[in-house]
Amino acid sequence: MKRPLALLFALCPVLFAADPVEADYYKITTFQTPKETAMEVGSIDLLPDGRLVMGNRRGEIWIVSGAGSDDPSNVSYQLFASGLHEVLGIAYNPKDKNIYATTRYEITRLKDVDGDGRADVFDNVNDGWGVSGDYHEYAIGSRFDKAGDLWVTLCLTGSFSSAVPFRGWALRIQPDGKMVPTCSGIRSPGGMGFDADGEVYYCDNQGPWHGSCTLQHLVPGSFQGHPGGNVWYDQAPNMGPKPIDPIPEAFQGDRGRKEARPGGDPGRMVQERERIKELLPPAVYLVHGKIGNSATAIICDTSGGKFGPFSKQLFVADQSHSNLSRVFLETINGIKQGVVFPFRLGFNSGLIGGRMDEEGRVFVGGSDRGWGARGGKPFCFEKCEWTGKTPFEVHEMRAKPDGFELTFTHAVDPTTAGDVKSYSMREFTYAYREQYGGDEIDEIIPKITAAQVAEDGKSVRLTISPLTQGHIHELHLDGVRSAEKLPLLHTVGYYTLNEIPAR
């Protein structure tokens, strides 16, 4: 009896090898870039004729033609401008037909007056924020929002404190160039973007007051969590009074304050929200080390199905992990929250800038410079496209008063999907504290008491006890199979439960 069993085991890997992989559904194309530069893409936008405009960390702006072609050798590049101070935001303005660049210390409008393909007028649109010379004082710019404003998020000085005005803030620059301080509490932004409704988001990075990288909703007037920049409220009268500080007991180190309190239990975001009315919790924790380590670009699928089944969902890039993750958001009690799933690994370098075109092609690029990246190449410019095959994935995950509702991209196998043993869940949170990063704490292993498959086989209702407000609900679906008996392409998702819905 032993022999046949051994034979069976020997065959199993061959069978499993046929399991689907990410590349079956989403393919990555790597472009050659001009030899004369290191194309460390920092930002990408679309021009109305389908060409791309790309800003890089070397301060250049390139116009890229042919990147949408099926043959990557059709790509060509034209240098539009150079000598800018690190272009981490690029935006085409359909109203005045000019290109706007967010650089280290200003938003610049670039015009090509003589029509030779190179910019010759560089107008300062706004430079109303401070820059102290610290390398970490990055300025990350958005595209134009639905009101015609540009947004910029400003990293703290050294990513810890705020030496000059509005470090640690999100600002809006109105069409007339006026600057409106809009949100405080920014730590170290990595990218900005919009959802399908035009709401504005940015990604912050793990560090003090941030147990993990996060996707955060920039609601005007909100405090996003890091109190370092709140010294500038007196220069932002539109924002009202300065919020009260998060509890000092959260502080356990000796950085600057010389106020060690070893053993003091730091606060939690969910408690501090009750005290600090302006404090807005992250919409989604991009769980540190699992989803990413250095979140950057936010790309919304507005292609109406040309990028596959995830219409209107967000794709968040990561520099360190050189990957894209997928976010589904919903609004509960007026607050954004949702789930993040792994989506596509294997980009060539650390991703920083990204943009989807109308045909559903996602253009991304970046560099590993300064922080290291898994991709292994010093910089890259790449394209991620749907192959036309739909992966078996959790499509949406919605919070319910007593659990979650999952929808799937394919009909599920009712036997496995209806079995609670196909799922497991773990809940945890991070301390809301001044020390750098932090562990996953306050772990709760809830009971999954029911898994009810809908009649159409496309959704499952999980009943879970308890749900914990403020916790990240880590759901594993290892046992779930599709009607075709395929496993999920990604079997884990992390839902940030800021609010538990009443209905």
Place this chain on the structure above:
Amino acid sequence: MIRPLLFLLLTALACRAIEPAAFTIKTMTAQMKYDTAELLVQPGQPVKILFENGDDLPHNLVFCQPGTDTAAMAMKQMEKPEEALKRNWLPDDPRIWLHSKMLNPHEKEELSFTAPAKPGTYPYVCTFPGHALTMRGEMKVAPMGEGLKDLQFALYLGNWSQLPDFSKLKPHREGKVDDNLIQVKLDDYKNEFGVVFTGKLIAPRKGSYRFFLSSDDGARIHIDGTEVVAYDGIHPAGDIKEKGIPLDKGEHTLRLEYFQGGGNIELYAAWKGADFQITPLSKWLHPNWKGGAKKQKEFDPIPLVVKDEPVIYRNFIQGAGNRGIGVGYPGGINLAWSAESMNLALIWRGAFLDAAKHWNSRGGGHQAPLGYDVLQPTGEVTPAFHITDKPETAWPAYDKAKRHAGFEWKGYTLDAKRAPTFRYTWQEAEIEETFTTEGNGNKPDGNAKLIRTVKINGKLPENTWYRLGVGMFENKDGAHILKSPKPCRITATDAQLAGPNLVIPAKPGTMTITYQWAQ
């Protein structure tokens, strides 16, 4: 037969007292590197490493067995990130034989250990996610080699710019070097002499050997009459030259020729074999190798070359504040404009700027100009315009946390030759400043000029002065010569000295100011 040999080796090690080695390994701020790329230790040597994390990210220091693919090892953790996180990103890998804690920013830890008995290259790495590709180094464990024997010297006198043919010269003095270490004993001669050293080296077996040489000024090494490595000419002991050659087992003659022109005297020689580590043959040790630790290389330069049109570079330029705009004009004349003070901040001649500081790693720090005769004629990040009835008093000082009131930066426009016109407003006036050049800044003929045209439109307040320069001036041939640090000739109609300030009573219209690197 193996046993007695091993025993012999161990006895040999035990008999030879090995001095403890002490190193400091720092993380380079914002560069994702250790400052030390290589450590040299002897088998069984007691070692202390002070590991200091000066960066603002967590880092550790993990030593592995020879042959470990450290990047793959660190990457493997990602397969089970939950477990890796619990282990604070220390891989669960039997090839790790020594490690520090995961140090938070600004923490340090001392590691004390005995170097492995087995010679080899032991990689070290930071295993925090994403760091392993660049944050790594090697500890090389190898015994020391034999030194020179019967070392003799011959001193020659002469004034050379390159190594002469010493065989045709008569030595001034000859003798024996007692400690058998190559060294330049000064006697009465500090300049203009040469020394030829000869000695014997024993190659323990047939194989490839490598020779290292650095010197101030020129030197070369011959083995058995053949040149192996040379570093000729007048220069500081900056680089270490090295070359490998095959040698038969047994005795070889080393001949090292050296000459000193003037200035510093330094001479470093070393050799290395397959079985032994770099072993100094000289008394002086090159700073790159002092104490057996090889420091990380600085970045390779990325000079911004100015060809037939001006090159613009906006970044942190030393002396131009935090909103500096460098412009390199064809012909070796360069300036930095400050969009903070709306003023000319720096001028210099020769090469424009090196972008390596900003285009490597995280791009921190202020970059000094690459050329020479760097002048800051108008003060540090200070506006030109100022309202005062006492123009001899101080102008507003630079405060990097505050902007100068009343100024608005508008941007710049490139002309057909792509030279910028800087635009800003002050009070109710609109100002445009354009620069042209004359002469060639790469030539030291004193003809290189920067001509500044200032157009003022609109109203100016009473008592407005425009400052062209500040410092110690000398009046000469109708021009004002700014004396320090290098002379700069400033000319403009109506320019007048008021205390340390060279000023013009400002009024709407056009001013032309010439800055010239004076002889």
